[in-house]
Amino acid sequence: MGDSTGRRIVWIDTVDPDDALARTGAKMGRLAEMARDGLSIPLAFAVTIDGFREHVAETGLDETIDRHLDGMDADDSTAVEVAAEAIRASFRETAISPALAEEIEEAYEELSDRCSDLNVPVAVRSSATGEDSSDASFAGIFDTYLGISGAQATLNAVRDCWASLFTTRAVDYRLKRGISHSDMPMAVGVVELVHARASGVAFSVHPVTGKSDRIVIEANWGWGEAVVQGLVTPDHVEVGKADGRILKHDVSRKDIVSAFDFAAGVVVEIPMPTRLRERACLDEEQISAIAAAVLEIESRYGYPVDVEWVVSRHRRPGEPVSIVQSRPVTTAVEQASPSAYDPMVLAQKYIFSAR
């Protein structure tokens, strides 16, 4: 068992959740909080922010970064792009120090053992501080690699995640806001890849109308990437919060599925097999389990959340679904559904304001 209070590596199920946000970034920090709260989350460890800082300091990457960005004109988009690309190249070319590499490899082996697997496939996820805060500008712009298998591949993926801190968009954003890159260090999570029968996202408030009396679930067969990236029109489910009734279940034609390519060792997007294309990918029991998890997370945090969930191939009815990510909802202004009938208010709203 690894040292959960380790400086450079921590295990998400044993790290003190109160320290986790600061040490492992927003994404992995929330996962640690959910682990504490008894939600079903996959096994995971994180390369901490300290690990990242040590890496950039020891290898001289921080000087490289400063050299590229010093005196950069935020409005010179070409220069920003060139610098960002150069920094990312440096990250990919710079080997991880043997000590840290060894710790990551050991942790990976341990994760495989805990999953009763060899070279267990994992999701390697960027987890920057502030990434998922109510300022959503960074949401989703750092890399995630699904289906990485083997210690060396994991090390490479960790480096790629670090490098994604310097995408053109991220650099541009920080320059324009006057945020130093050193104020935004990045942890990386290495998370057991749950064998997904179906996955997707769920919102504890309607993401478009802002109605807070329902949970909205979007689902596809396989892994959730096709849904998150908007490559597929997912099945759409709405569940009433008060009584858990399914209000709406629109089964769409799902043309793309994110599936695990065993030969390449990654999750890839492929055409959906015909037999699954127009079939509902969730049943009522699974929908209830997703809704229960979303309600639990929202009540723990006290604000609307969106959640990435997975129904594992090994899940049996009655068991919880796996939650692989959660964050505050930042898109919609919360709006109550009408719960009383006031003809005058309605008339004002729908008739007299029309002109």
Added chain:
Amino acid sequence: MATIVSVDEFVTDEWYPGFKPAFEHAPYYVEPFRTFNKEDEKRFWFLDFHWPRGLTPLGLIWNEDGYNWGTQFAAENLPLPPGRGLVSRIAGIHTYASPIDVQSPYEIGERAQRMGPRLGEFLANFDEIWASRRDEVERGWQHFVAMDPANMSLPELSTMLKEARAYHKRAFEIHFEIMYPLLVNYLGFYGMCAEMGLDVSQIGKFLQGYDTKIMETDRELWKLTRAAKQAGLAEVFATTPASELASKLDAMGGAGSAWMTQFRDFLQVYGYRTEGSCDVALPSWNEDPTPALGTIQSFIAKEEEHDFEKALAAAIEERETAIDEARSKLTAEEQTAFDAGVASCQAANFPWWQDDHNYYIDLKVSLPMRWAARAIAEKTGADQPDDGLFLFWPELTAVADGEKSMDSLKSIVKARHDYFDYWHERRPSMPKVLGTIPEAVTDPVLIEIFGLNQHFLTAIQAAGSDSDVKTLTGVPASKGKARGRARVFNNADNLHTLEPGDILVCESTSPNWTPAFAKIAGCVCDGGGMLSHAAIVGREYGVPTVTAVGLGTVVIAEGDEVEVDGDTGTVTVIKKA
């Protein structure tokens, strides 16, 4: 660039030959009724469907008492925040109406403040309010029906005429006093359902399946149909023109006169009803039973009887199913609001009232004025009783009060008959709208009742650009598909000639058209929204209906084979006649 339809042809000071109104001719609440002037071109006017025949001089009183008093009175007293009611003009003998908008947001806000508590009070006490108004109208009715105009003196008739006018005017205060808040409640509920993501085409169903006085009348007509068949009179009905049926049956004796006794009993209760809305020029069934007999005649010809019990039970079941289905899509919170909204709109039921009130008001309250006017004409030596309907109010009262002789008006009356006939012929080609056509109409009354939606506006603006139109689209007002022979009606005069399976094509329908829905296979209207008469009755009778197609009566010819799709709101001309 707004489209402007010129009013030039209709600009005149003269209402009919020989009549220019004095200043303050008739009382009005916000704006007076008058003829068109050039200035009116800046506003939007639509041809009113209520009077497809056109209005006689005395008939124009409805414009004064109904639109320019009743709607304005009610809209100002509620008050209706965004509008002050309707104002009207005439082009020849045809009425055009226009909404009077409140422009200032400040005023709209203040009016809304005033309306709030009144609306709540009205809805909470709707049953009592409508019952008391209905009683008032019925009390007035008893007052007049007890009179015997044929045996009254001219001064007595003068008094009757003036009382009848007061009664008429008051009836339309009541009409709009009830209609506006019901409509507001309905439309608020409609908006709420739309925002909850419900299928708004189902909303009519939530409120259907409640019996009205008009439906009651239709049931009685079917009872008479059954009785005629049982008495072996089917053959007589099949071979006698409707206009001669009464005398023929009376002359038959036996089964024929027995049936006529039954029919007259029916008329005593249901026969004070005109073949059209709000028009003093129209006789009641009591005066001329041809329309009622014609309806029974075509019911007899219909192989299958319209089963009212079954249709009502089906409507109720459909209502409950629609409500359950809508509820299942709502959160518990939404269900609370929805249930309260359904309860409120069922208790103060706009679509129901839209049909029911016609029995008490629209088809009835002009009759006392008609009786008095005709009796005055007879008493004063007119060529025919109807000449009384070709006088304007100041003229008729002057005759009744002995200040003017009927003789002195005879040549004018003759000219006015000709004038009426000329404009009556022109009805099918009257412009559907006049003045400045807006980009969009926002007034809910205009959209939901008159059907002046975006589609209608587009359709009428495109008029004339292609004469080869095969497909029309409009409001899918009542579901289902039907194909049949088109029967194009510009008014209700020959409605009883409709045959089972026909597709009725018209400007719009009124309550007197209701029995036709038991015969026709489909209905197409130029105007009318989801809450128009045709839409409501089409749903009650299960007749596929498309409203607001714009130019159905122009594009579709008598005898064309057409298909009506009430699900998509399309009407297709399959084969030209």
